[in-house]
Amino acid sequence: MKKLVLISICLLLTACASQSPQDRMNNFDAAEAAKTRISLGLTYLKNGNFSQAKRNLDKALEFAPQMADVHFSLAYYYQRVEEFEQAEKSYRQAMQFDRNNPDILNSYGAFLCQLGRYDQAQGYFMQAVNSQSYNRVAETYENLALCSRSQGQTADAIEYLERALNHQPGRSQSLMLLAETLLDAQQWQAAKDALARYERQGRVTPRSLYMAYQAESGLQNLQGARGYAKMLMQLYPQHPLTAQAQQGAVTSAPQPEVRSETAARLAEKTDTAALQSQDQEVQDEAQWHEVQPGENLYRISLKYNIRMDKLIEWNNLADAQDIKMGQTLRVSQP
Structure with a gap:
């Protein structure tokens, strides 16, 4: 039995040794080689080694000049190095070879938004979300919202973020962006509600606490605002937002109206008694x-x-x- 095994191995080795360079060339899978080069190129790009990234992506293009992912990856490379004309050319070539690829459409929309071409960007984003096989709809709506905000289209941004959350209700980044956009629009109660949804996931950050402080301040709920300022001090005493909240908690206190000394003292006693009664009830x-x-x-x-x-x-x-x-x-x- 051992002899048979040895003979088989010898035959296999003989076959491998006798394989000609032409045979090995015939077994070469250009598409797989291109995918490997794309993966290497994007890894180098992520690590900041731009020359090696470009070298591997050029090799991928050499192996598979009609593969959409090759041109897509090159577009991303050119976008990173701010060669925008080359980036757009590569995006268009990628779409030429895979016209309905929602990932390419989404990325091209983000690229156009970066260039300030909002209307065109919106069109490509909507093509992506309307693709039946697309599973990143929430991410694209979020991109639409970011693009809208950059153009001052606050109402559009809120609508797109709400759509993103319809598709992915627990998406924390969309909840934070929604709260931030609502604060910009001075929709204090809606912002507070969005932050409550965010906090129910157990996520607490200096930014979320500070935004909650802003919402309470906007609602003129000074006790709530001071509560969040206090919480920032307890959890993140060294964070820059903590200092802002502490300063705001002092300066946002309502200024007393001018009254006679007797009336002021009477009102102070009345207010103190009312607060003590309220505290006792709580x-x-x-x-x-x-x-x-x-x-x-x-x-x-x-x-x-x-x-x-x-x-x-x-x-x-x-x-x-x-x-x-x-x-x-x-x-x-x-």
Whole structure:
């Protein structure tokens, strides 16, 4: 049996050794070689080695001059090095070989938007989202929104971001862009709602907290704004946005109207009594809280304006993740 195996291996080696260069050339797969060169070229491009990127993409073009992906990759290369005329030429050649490729249409739309050709960009974006086999519709709508914002088309941007979220409701980047655009449009409540959707995913960043602070300030909810400013200070004390929120929380306080000294003192006493009464009501109602679906400790701490470490301490929690739906939490000091 061992002898047969050895004979077989010898025959195989003989066949390989006797294969002529012409035979090896006949087995060469130009399309696969081009794809390999594209992959290498894009990797070099990602790592900032532009000369090696171009060398490999040129080789890919040599192997498969009619492959759409080759021209698509070259278009991206030229776009990165800001050779825009060559980039457009490569994009058009890619579409010539694969006219209905939604990825190419989407990227060409982004390229046109970069050049400020908004109307043309919108047309190519819409061609991409209307492709039946396309699975990146949310991403293209997001590109449309970014393009719209760059042209000052705020209403269009909001509409496109809402469409993106219809296709991918949990897309955090679209939620943040939507909140940011709504803040620009001074649609404070809608921005607050978008941020609440973002926060329900358990994502908290200095930017999201600062935007929530802006929304509360726009709604004239100074207590809520100060709560977010305080949360920024607790979680990100060194972040630049924290300093902005702290400064804004002081300067955005309403200025007292000019009144007589007697009236001012009377009003101050009345306001203080009302606030104390309101605080007492909140404490009475907020002694316990039942965790609702989608809530996290961060959201609960904001609701009652209590530091998360205090909630952890009062409820003997291991950490901020140690809560579950239906659990009852103490939200006032024992």
